Amino acid sequence: MTSDSSLDSVDDPLFQSGHRIFANKDLLKIGHVPEADRIVGRDEEISKLAKRLNGAVHGYSPENVMIYGKTGTGKSLVSRHVCQRAQNAAQDSVDIGTAYIDCAEDNTETQAISSLAAKLNDESTTGITVPHTGLSTSKYYKLLWQTLDSQFDSVIIILDEIDLMTDGSVLMKLSRAEEAGKIDCSIGIIAISNKIQYVDDLNERVKSSFQHKELFFKPYDANQLREIMYNRDDAFQEDVLSDDVIPLAAAFAAQEHGDARKAIDILRHAGEVAYESGDDTVREEHVRQAQQHAEKDRFRELVNGAPTQAKAALLALTELTVTSQEDAFLTSRVYDEYERICNYLDMDTLSVRRFRDILKEQAFLGVVEIEKINKGSAGGIHLQNRLIEDHEVVRETILEDSRMQNWADR
DNA sequence: CCTCCACTGGAATGTGAGGCGT
DNA sequence: ACGCCTCACATTCCAGTGGAGG
16 A cells, blocks of 8 residues: 555566466555556546645645545545646646655554655755654654745645544644644645544544545445456456456445455456466356455454454354254344353353344344244244354354363363 | 233443543 | 543343234
């Protein structure tokens, strides 16, 4: 995500020419940034964003923008692209700087400001040195202001994944610097967030100083995903992809999430599957396998991220599934098993009421399925719980947890 | 059509962790 | 350091549920 991948498109025949399936696998890498003419279906977003930042190009203040949208909807891509275009457009008339900060990496105020200063500073023109670490936050701010004023008329700063930032004061201080007269250079901020309510969560002081317009990125639809993938099909050798591969992969991705990153992932995976099974072409069945694999991965992640009590509950369900013929069980039955497991593992046993809610949460996440049945006078209304994925996958994943270890070597 | 079973699910309430202003 | 507030998680209590079977 952080570096351009132009460097690593190796042409060494030793490593490239022999591959039956891939011609240039880098095109399918997660961090790969496509060229401008390969950006699909985001024309409207691009022009809207450009309009907001227009000021920067002409030497007056650009507007701040908050971009929302799910992962893999092109938020970072479009932001970087527009920044680059702005920089090109401004060439002679205005000195304009751009910087990209990934708040997942630099998640505290000091880290963000220090890497901002480091990225924008050109030592040979300013004579300023920005140390990587060791200064107080306010020193870093001062360095940043100096750097900005000695080099630029305006800067555009992209703060990606801003919701991961531990506090919002960076937004406030950056947007206030100009009006407080600390700097002459004008600052435009593009803040990118996956969480829709991010701004609502900020406190009032930050909100009022960070005046901004909002921009919403919709998930890609199947057509757009298809085009995105076609734009990268030269990652494969010629005639290796059969015709139905990309449309199928696009359809899968679109109905599930509209995430371009995951869509490309499936495509790459399909290629790998084809290669490993010794085939010369990538076909529909490989896509299906890749999709299944992705599904399992998603599932693993879900189970892995579940709290311990939820894992115990799921474990109870898997044990029942393994030991009996049926695959769906009444809550009370699962609870009994759960109690056994808790006793064995020496952990707290939750009440039935809470246990029901935990199962329900898991149902919401799509790990289990709950069906309502009525046994009439033999016992009224019950819920039947069933594992959705293969129980082996769930079991394996749960037992990776150190707290569940004892159950594994019981 | 009425009963009746054993669980379901809403509501009230308790508890501990963590952030906030003073 | 202090109380205050909020939030997520958990418990307790209990009216409500709805079809099989009389």
